[in-house]
Each structure stands twice: as structure tokens, then as C-alpha cells.
Amino acid sequence: MKLKYLSATLATALCLVAAGTGLAQNSAPPVQKVTAATPAPKLVVMIAVDQFSADLFAEYRGHFTGGLARLASGVVFPSGYQAHGATETCPGHSTILTGNHPAHTGIVANNYFDLSVTRDDKRVYCAEDESVAGTTSKSGAYAPSVKHLLVPTLGDLMKVRDPEAQVVSVSGKDRSAIMMGGRQADELMWLAPTGLASYRGTTLSPTAQQASAAVAAAINQPRPGLTLPADCAARDIAIPVGDKGATVGTGRMARDAGDFRRFMASPEADGAVLATAAALRQARKMGEGSSTDLLIVGLSATDYVGHSTGTEGSEMCLQMAGLDRELGDFFARLDATGIDYVVALTADHGGHDLPERNRQNAWPDAQRVDKALDPEAMGKAVAEKLGLPQPLLYGDGGDYYLAKTLTAAQRKAALAELLPRLRAHPQVEAVATREELDAHPISKRAPDSWTLLDKLRASYNPQRSGDFIIALKPRVTPIPEAGVGYVATHGSVWDYDRRVPILFWRKGLAGFEQPNAVMTVDIMPTLASVIGLPVDASKIDGRCLDLLSGPETSCR
Ligand SMILES: [Zn+2]
Numbered sequence: 001m002k003l004k005y006l007s008a009t010l011a012t013a014l015c016l017v018a019a020g021t022g023l024a025q026n027s028a029p030p031v032q033k034v035t036a037a038t039p040a041p042k043l044v045v046m047i048a049v050d051q052f053s054a055d056l057f058a059e060y061r062g063h064f065t066g067g068l069a070r071l072a073s074g075v076v077f078p079s080g081y082q083a084h085g086a087t088e089t090c091p092g093h094s095t096i097l098t099g100n101h102p103a104h105t106g107i108v109a110n111n112y113f114d115l116s117v118t119r120d121d122k123r124v125y126c127a128e129d130e131s132v133a134g135t136t137s138k139s140g141a142y143a144p145s146v147k148h149l150l151v152p153t154l155g156d157l158m159k160v161r162d163p164e165a166q167v168v169s170v171s172g173k174d175r176s177a178i179m180m181g182g183r184q185a186d187e188l189m190w191l192a193p194t195g196l197a198s199y200r201g202t203t204l205s206p207t208a209q210q211a212s213a214a215v216a217a218a219i220n221q222p223r224p225g226l227t228l229p230a231d232c233a234a235r236d237i238a239i240p241v242g243d244k245g246a247t248v249g250t251g252r253m254a255r256d257a258g259d260f261r262r263f264m265a266s267p268e269a270d271g272a273v274l275a276t277a278a279a280l281r282q283a284r285k286m287g288e289g290s291s292t293d294l295l296i297v298g299l300s301a302t303d304y305v306g307h308s309t310g311t312e313g314s315e316m317c318l319q320m321a322g323l324d325r326e327l328g329d330f331f332a333r334l335d336a337t338g339i340d341y342v343v344a345l346t347a348d349h350g351g352h353d354l355p356e357r358n359r360q361n362a363w364p365d366a367q368r369v370d371k372a373l374d375p376e377a378m379g380k381a382v383a384e385k386l387g388l389p390q391p392l393l394y395g396d397g398g399d400y401y402l403a404k405t406l407t408a409a410q411r412k413a414a415l416a417e418l419l420p421r422l423r424a425h426p427q428v429e430a431v432a433t434r435e436e437l438d439a440h441p442i443s444k445r446a447p448d449s450w451t452l453l454d455k456l457r458a459s460y461n462p463q464r465s466g467d468f469i470i471a472l473k474p475r476v477t478p479i480p481e482a483g484v485g486y487v488a489t490h491g492s493v494w495d496y497d498r499r500v501p502i503l504f505w506r507k508g509l510a511g512f513e514q515p516n517a518v519m520t521v522d523i524m525p526t527l528a529s530v531i532g533l534p535v536d537a538s539k540i541d542g543r544c545l546d547l548l549s550g551p552e553t554s555c556r
Contacts, residue, residue, distance in 0.1 A: 034509040036552040040531045041506060043287030043341035044154075044294045045334070046523075048096055048176060049323065050089060050303035051490060053350030054078060054499035056311060060320045063231055067327020071345050074505030075547050076513045082349050083447035083519045084459035085471065086398060087490050087497035089303070090126035091459055092348025092520070093179035097153040097296070099524035099540030102459040103442060106150035107179060111137055112464045113394045115404045123396060124148075127175040132200075143200050144174045146183055151539070153182030154524050155294045161533055165291040166284055170196075170277045171298025172269050176348070180296045187280060191215065191269060191300075193260040196276065207283035211276040218272060219263050225252030232317035239313070239357045241482035248487055249313035249357065261485065265304035265315075267322025273299055274330040287339035292531045299323065303351075310354040310488040312361070340507065342530055346520050347500035354488040355477050366475045368482070370427055373470070375400050382417050386410075393418075397478075397491060398456075399466030415468075422470060429471045429493075432456045437465070442541065447498070448517035455493045458541075504547055506530075512549040529555045 032038070061072055082092045084102050086109050094100075094107035102108050107126050114124045117131075124130050125137040129145035136142065152160075155167035169181030169188045174197070181188040187205055189198045195212030198204060204212060228236060238247040255262035263269055277297045280286075286293040302319055309315040334341055352358075358366035371377060379393025388410055394401040400418075402411055415433075422431045430452055443454040450458075456469050472478060474494045479486060490497040502518060504526070505511075521542030528535045529544045537543075544555035 031508045034506055034548070036548060036554065038508070039340075040292055041340045041342040042289075042292055043281075043334075043339050044292060044527055044531060045297065045341055045343045046097060046154075046180060046294065046527070047297045047299065047327075047343065047345040048093060048171075048180060049345065049347050050172070050176065050298065050300045051306045051349060051351040052302050052347035052500060053311070053496060054080065054501055055350065055496060056302070056316070056320065057501040060317075060324075063320070064324045066324040066329075067331050068324040070328070070331060071343065071503040071505045074343075074503060074509060074511045075545075076511065077502040077515075077518045077545070078513070079448065079515055079517045080346055080500045080502030081447035081498050081517055081519045082347070082500055083450065083455065083498065083521070085452075085455035085469070085493040086459035087349035087492060088397065089173065089348050090175045090179060093176045093298070094126075094149060095520045096346060096348070097155065097180045097182070097524050098149075098151045099521050099535065099542040100151050101442060101521060101541045103457065103461050104151055104541060105179075106148055106461050106464060108459050108461050108464045109397050109399060110175070111396045112399060113396070113401045113466070114464070115394065115401060122394060125175075127178045144178065145199070146178050146181075149179060149182065153180065154527060154533075155296070156182040156184045157528070157533060157535070158292070158294055158531070159184040162291045164289065166286050166289075166293040167296070168277070168280050168284065168286065168294070169296035169298070170273050170280065171296075172264060172273055172300025172304075173298060176298030176300060177296070180298060185296075186284070189276070190298075191264065191272060193219065193258075195219070205280075205283070207279050208276070211272075211279050215272045215276070218268065219260055220257050222257040223253065223255050223262075223266075223268070225254035226318055228252065228314055228318065229321050232314055232321070235312060235317050236314040239310070239354070239360065241354065241356050241487050242484075246482075246484055248309040248315070248354070251309055251313065251315040251318075253315065253318055261304070265301060265308050267301055267319055267326055269301040269304070270299040270323055271326045271329075273297060274326050278330060278333050281334075282337075287337070287341060306351045306488060306490075308485045308487065310357055311351050312353045312357055335507075342504065342506040342509075342527070344523055344527060345501070345503045346523060349490045350495075350497045350499050351490045352475070352477065352488060352492070352494075352496045354482065355475070356482065356487075358475065363475060367427070367477070369472065369476055369478045369480050370425070371480045373422075373425065373427065373472075374480075378418070378421075382414060382421070386413055386417060388414060395466065398469045398471065400468050400470065401466045419468065427473055427476045429473045431468050431470050433468045434462070434465070437469070438462060446517045447519050448495075452493055455498070504545075509547060510549055514545075518545060526554075532556070
């Protein structure tokens with residue numbers, strides 16, 4: 001089977017024919033160079049590729065020939081940073097179009113604990129409304145919501161300026177669509193086993209329903225294995241994981257009909273999102289009116305591939321080739337409309353390969369986290385030793401919360417036992433307490449020179465973060481045992497999880513490369529400037545990046 005995925009199929013199903021827009025150009029006029037005097041583009045396209053680390057971009061950059069090659073010829077920041085410490089999907093997506101660190105977006109983790117909620121499940125998913133009766137934070141059992149996002153997105157501000165501005169957000173994951181889409185999006189949706197889903201009680205538009213049916217049909221088709229491109233051959237090595245004879249590294253992405261998880265861990269998922277985004281743009285005539293519109297695209301497959309099979313095998317090589325091709329098809333479709341559009345692409349966090357392959361590839365010290373660091377296990381041990389009520393400790397990731405029922409003296413005793421115990425653990429780099437973080441200002445320095453406390457502070461919010469936060473040592477993978485479908489992850493304070501590419505492209509915009517460190521919180525003010533939208537600099541953490549090389553500036 002050729003490396004040609006769903007977008008072509010969907011494009012046909014959805015009649016995505018450029019000529020139908022009336023904007024197709026038969027003979028291309030000479031490209032006008034973008035200058036400070038060039039009018040604002042009519043369409044902003046924001047693309048987030050989940051887990052697309054700066055390391056992956058560097059590894060595959062020379063192989064790209066499609067959409068990623070085009071973006072790599074634009075304005076390139078190879079050392080972009082999701083600067084904060086909690087390098088998870090929800091916090092990362094919350095920085096991209098708000099210009100704010102998670103400390104200010106309020107999205108401190110994928111899941112945090114609110115011990116004051118009335119339901120039994122005290123864990124709160126970043127993109128849910130936990131006050132809806134009968135819900136839990138468990139996947140599929142929550143009510144999706146934007147309520148926890150504390151700051152406006154670019155789309156929200158565009159709509160304040162011009163209510164006619166259209167904002168559409170489509171993603172593989174709900175939290176990606178929601179954290180980038182904000183409160184005012186006209187349409188917001190994500191992939192689901194049934195095709196596309198949105199907020200409870202929201203009816204998909206007719207175009208989205210059509211796309212949803214096409215996506216569902218694709219999921220319900222089996223898929224034969226893909227042919228490995230020649231330049232992937234060197235990565236095609238089986239790596240044993242776990243003790244049941246499983247391996248990763250040589251996969252071809254074959255799947256059975258209806259296998260949604262395998263669909264998500266392949267370029268098919270990205271193709272489905274891109275085809276849906278293109279269909280919605282066309283149906284809504286985005287970029288064809290008097291306003292500037294915003295099309296937000298969240299591509300999640302790279303993350304699913306990274307988690308299920310790691311970053312250095314045949315699977316990621318297939319994914320990179322597919323992503324590049326799908327993006328190329330998407331841009332070609334936009335080009336055919338003749339609309340002047342600007343694209344920004346980045347990632348919500350980086351990533352790190354599984355320890356089993358790292359150990360084979362010159363990193364013998366790579367390891368998996370000790371089960372004793374699990375909050376439940378640790379809370380139980382300390383509660384039993386001190387005779388304290390249980391459960392004592394809540395946690396899911398780096399943040400640890402002490403039970404609210406403790407007296408001040410009990411709390412003090414628990415911390416006096418827990419903190420030295422944790423700090424003495426050979427896999428723990430540091431433990432930062434709420435008091436330390438409260439006293440620490442958010443760094444104004446470039447993110448490549450941040451201290452560990454600077455990183456943790458940027459994703460610390462006093463209302464939502466834990467009583468203390470644990471940072472593991474580098475190359476300790478926080479998955480105690482590799483299981484099928486989940487062998488590698490991100491989330492650490494280390495640069496492999498923080499560094500992401502930040503790429504801008506617009507027809508006629510002269511490309512340049514700036515290897516110095518910039519941040520994903522810089523993207524929002526940069527795009528706002530390009531479309532002439534004023535932003536109150538005191539309300540954001542980022543700064544405008546000047547996309548015009550030479551004396552002119554795109555920052556106004
Ligand atoms: Zn992610």
C-alpha cells in the first residue's frame with residue numbers, strides 16, 4: 001500500500017475541489033514579497049503536532065519533501081520551548097494561542113486534583129466540567145469543557161475585535177481542540193470512534209457531520225500494513241519490551257476494522273483531521289470574506305505513535321513520512337484557493353524514546369521509574385508509619401497533594417517524613433514545595449537558561465498545583481512497566497520534553513533561521529501582530545517574534 005492516506009479519500013467524499021471555490025488560479029502570478037506594507041493575511045492556520053519534538057524535527061528535516069519541507073523553508077525556530085516543567089499535552093496546548101505559561105492559563109497538568117469537588121473522584125481532567133452530575137475524570141466519562149482555561153485565546157481576541165471573524169478548531173484530541181480553540185470558536189471538534197465529536201449537547205454542522213461519517217467509514221475499514229520507505233530501513237529493528245515477548249520498532253501500522261487506537265496511531269488520523277479542517281474552511285468560506293479567520297488544527301498521531309512504539313523505530317519513520325505528505329496535500333488545497341494565508345506549526349511538548357531502545361543505542365543509564373514513587377504507595381507507607389488517616393496523598397504525574405482532612409500538625413509531620421524520603425530517592429532530581437514556588441517569580445530569561453525551579457514555576461498555579469512537585473532525574477521514564485500500546489512518554493522538566501520546533505510560513509515571506517531559544521508563548525503575540533491585532537503585553541508571558549528579516553518588522 002502506498003503512503004497515501006485518508007485525506008485523499010475524504011477530499012473526494014467531501015468534494016474538496018479547488019475549482020469549486022471560484023478562487024482557483026490557472027496561471028500563477030509572480031510571488032509578491034511580504035513586507036511591512038503587505039496587508040494582513042486573510043487566514044491564519046495554526047497547527048500543533050502532538051509530541052513533535054525538536055529532536056524529531058532535526059532527525060527527519062532532511063527527509064521532508066511535502067508540507068514540512070515547505071514550512072522548513074520559512075521562518076524557522078529550531079529551538080522553540082514549551083518552557084514550563086509539566087510538559088504534558090493539555091498545558092502545552094494551552095500556551096500556544098494564549099501567549100501565557102500554564103501558571104497563567106491554569107492548565108497545570110492533563111489531570112490535577114481538586115480535593116474540594118463534591119464528587120467521589122477528586123481528580124479533574126483539564127478539559128472537563130467536573131460539576132456535571134454523573135461524570136468522572138476517566139476517559140469517555142467526563143463532560144468536555146473549556147471552563148478551566150483562565151485566559152483568552154487568539155481566536156477569542158479576534159472575535160472581540162471583529163465578531164465576523166471565524167474560528168474553527170479541529171483536532172485528534174479534545175484537549176488540543178479546546179485549549180487552542182478557546183471559548184468563542186464557531187466550531188470545535190475532535191476525533192472519536194464514531195467519527196467526530198464535540199461538546200455534549202452540541203450538534204455538528206452539516207459539513208462536520210459529512211466529515212464525521214467519512215472518518216467513521218475509514219475507521220471501520222481494515223488497513224493492510226504500509227510499505228516502509230527506503231530511508232526508514234535503518235530504524236527497522238525489533239526492541240523487546242516487557243516480559244511477554246512483545247517488541248516494538250518494526251511495526252507497519254496494519255490494523256483491523258474498527259480499531260480506533262491503531263487508527264489514531266497512524267497518519268490516517270492526521271489525514272482525517274486535515275481533511276475535515278479543509279472541508280470546514282471551504283464550507284464556511286474562511287479566508288474569503290473581509291475579516292481574517294483562524295483555522296486551528298491539532299494533529300495527534302505523532303503522540304500516539306511515540307507512546308505506543310517510541311520515537312526511533314519504523315513506526316515513527318512511517319508517521320513522519322505520512323505527516324509530511326498529509327500536510328503537503330493540505331497546503332496544496334489551500335494554495336488552490338488563492339487565499340493569502342499564514343501558517344504556524346509547533347508542538348505541545350517534545351518526547352523521549354523508550355528506555356529499552358535507549359539502552360541499546362548508547363544510553364545505558366536510561367531507566368523506568370521505581371514503583372515506590374507512586375503517590376498511592378508512598379502515601380500508604382507514610383500514613384502507616386505515622387498513624388495518619390488514609391488516603392494521605394493524591395497525585396497523577398509530578399504534582400502531589402496532601403489530604404485536606406489533615407490537621408496542621410499532621411500535615412507538618414507528613415511533609416517532614418515525605419520530603420527527605422523523596423529527596424533521598426536515587427531517581428529524584430528535586431522536590432519543590434508550594435512555599436518555594438509561591439516565593440519564586442516567573443523567569444523573564446530565555447528558556448534555555450532556566451533553572452529547575454524556573455521551569456516548575458511556569459506550570460505552577462497556586463489554586464490547582466500540588467503541595468509539592470517532584471522532578472525525576474533525566475532519562476527516567478515515568479512508566480514503571482512497558483505495556484502494549486504504552487512504552488514511552490514525555491512530561492519531564494528536561495529539554496528533550498521541552499524543545500519543539502516553531503515554524504512560520506506565508507507565500508512571499510522570506511525564510512530565515514533563528515537558532516536561539518524562543519518560546520511557544522511567543523506564537524500568539526507574533527500572529528496577532530501579523531494580523532494587526534493589538535495585544536496587551538502585560539497580560540501575556542510571550543513576545544512578538546519579528547518574522548521579517550532585515551530592518552523591517554512584523555511586530556507593531
Ligand atoms: Zn501531547
